[in-house]
Amino acid sequence: MSNEIHLFGNSNPNTGNKDPKKIVLTIASLAVIIAVLIVAIKLASKPASDDTGDGGEKLSSKLTEKLSGVFVVDNDIKNASNSKTLAVSGDYLFYADSKGLYRVNKDGSGKLELDTGQISNINVYKDGLYYTKTEATDGSSTYSNKKHQIIRISFDGKKKNEIHTYDCQRISSMLVVNEVVLYQPIVFVPDGGTNEHGESTGSFQTNYVAVSIDGKDATRLHDDTYHSRFAIKYPYNQSELDALLGVDYPETVVKTSRYFIDDTMYFDTQSIQDPKTIRIFSISKANNVLNLIGEHIPDTSSTTPVSLYTNGFVYDGEFIYYVLTERRGTEEKNDLYKIDLNSNNLLFVQTLN
Incomplete structure (x- = not known):
């Protein structure tokens, strides 16, 4: 047995x-x-909303309440979230170039340096300025992660504090609303291989994060929750704009600077062929007619290659502002322009360098 x-x-x-x-x-x-x-x-x-953050930390009831509540995001805030290196308050314009972050008066005068470094995703929220800053490193490889800071600074630059940090390849977008910072880090995930330049190869993973504006609480978000906060419904979609441009402006692509007010949309384009001209248009559902507001033609006579691009539009209730950046080799020039919405005229304000 x-x-x-x-x-x-x-x-x-x-x-x-x-x-x-x-x-x-x-x-x-x-x-x-x-x-x-x-x-x-x-x-x-445990339910997905168990009041714990990405690292298992306990979330405050305040952040839980803010995330579960209704987000009040008007069209101006949504529009402004597309302008990563330009923002406007009641009195000032804020912009970032390759060297730092600055405040100027709306006539381009009174330039004040607020921070240095690689800065993007500028948001004006209540009495503060919020932005992302990338850690300075010797390398510039796309296939790596760096420390990225979420920073709040006062309009005069005297009060500055770090809210949150994240190791990622870049922060693609950020929106500050309802006492919460919502942002989208893109993380490089190596696969163990290398390319012909000896750089690590791998893939990119998109995450979604919410952090309280005091920096005390943070958590991961589902992508649908995140994108619902950013949803922008423009009067015209990409294919409609392409079709309208194809008639009189063939070989032209719609770029990323966009803004809409009621049923009128403002946007920029660039020619595919040289000279790669930047054009600013408006179009309204009232008549579906393209209006050419202005154009910027790069200097093709220069022996050094010249490139032009805009950095998004912002609106102060009277004018739409944008910065036209000209890069000539290692040199950079930033010109401030504004669009008079009453006349649809383009006005040069000042060179900001």
Whole structure:
């Protein structure tokens, strides 16, 4: 007769050949397994919104309430979120170039340096300026992660504090609203290989993060929750604009600077062929007619390659502003322009360098 002890006891309860030591060991093992199963069941049964952050930290009731509540995001805020290196308040314009962050009056005067470094995703929220800053490193590889800071600074630059940090390749977008910073880090995930330049190869992973504006609480978000906060419904979509441009402006692509007011949309384009001219248009649902507001033609006579681009539009209730950046080799020039919405005229304000 077999003396084997099965996991859940002897296969024959009437046998007289039980080994007490084996039974004790089996019962102890069973107790451990049951305990592990109970813990696993409890963890699996937790809801997605269990008030814990990405690292398991306990979220405050304030952040939980803000994330579950209705976000008041008007069209001006949504429009402004597309202008990563330009922002406007009641009195000032804020812009970033390759060297730092600055404040100027709306006539381009009174330039004040607020911070240095690689800065993007500028947001004006209440009495503060919020932005992302990339850690300075010796390398410039796309295939790596760097420390990115979320920073709040006062309009005069005297009060500055770091809200949050994230190791990622870049922060694609950010929106500050309802006492919460919502942002989208893109993380490089290496696969162990290298390319012909000796750089790591891999893929990019998009994350979504919410952090309280005091920096005390942070959590990951589902992508649908994040994108619902950013949803912008322009009067015209990409294919409609392409079709309208194809008639009089073939070989032209719509770029990223866009703004809409009521049923009128403002946007920029660039020619595919040289000279790669930048053009600013408006179009309204009232007549579906393209209006050319202005154009910027790069200097093709220069022996050094010249490129032009805009950095997004901002609106102060009277004018739409934008910065035209000209890069000539390592040199950079930033010109401030504004669009008079009453006349649809383009006005040069001042060179900001």
